Amino acid sequence: DAGVTQSPTHLIKTRGQHVTLRCSPISGHKSVSWYQQVLGQGPQFIFQYYEKEERGRGNFPDRFSARQFPNYSSELNVNALLLGDSALYLCASLVWGEQSDTQYFGPGTRLTVL
């Protein structure tokens, strides 16, 4: 079975531009979460989506938005890019339910903002 997939692998943008990152969860997983990992730090929670609804949001500005599609794939959008948005963006999927206790991570998208 395929794991969590993310695209693109790498991305270079300039300040002020907009970016869209994509994630496909493991088959059967209905929840997708997004994390930002700045160099030298642990991942920080951005969003969680389940059944196309936002179920949680971390401490990130409104420039960050996301959505989930009927097939449970997800997009993360970042507007008006800043240099500080340069990071590895990780997507994680899990089974939603009483014991939804394990996330499975994709390989990430490396975003560089110049």
Next chain:
Amino acid sequence: AQSVTQLDSHVSVSEGTPVLLRCNYSSSYSPSLFWYVQHPNKGLQLLLKYTSAATLVKGINGFEAEFKKSETSFHLTKPSAHMSDAAEYFCVVSDHYNAGKSTFGDGTTLTVKP
């Protein structure tokens, strides 16, 4: 609210000697605790998890962790380090019923010397 403190940012051991990576957590509810490993330019791989069953948890590649509620700790150990263990390790805490909004520690870089 929940938080994680990884007590060592860098740990260096010789091949064949024991590994100890320390983690303290704070949680207002019964938590799930995880250790993930990240090799350079790779995604996050689950090593092991604690979800209120046995307090001593066995994971992949010979790693173990012990949950100590009285000390709010979840330290990761391995009896004998291998060169391939060199990587970044993250301790993670989340709500037992939804790991999709997890809190990561800042990571511990493990170096293994020949």
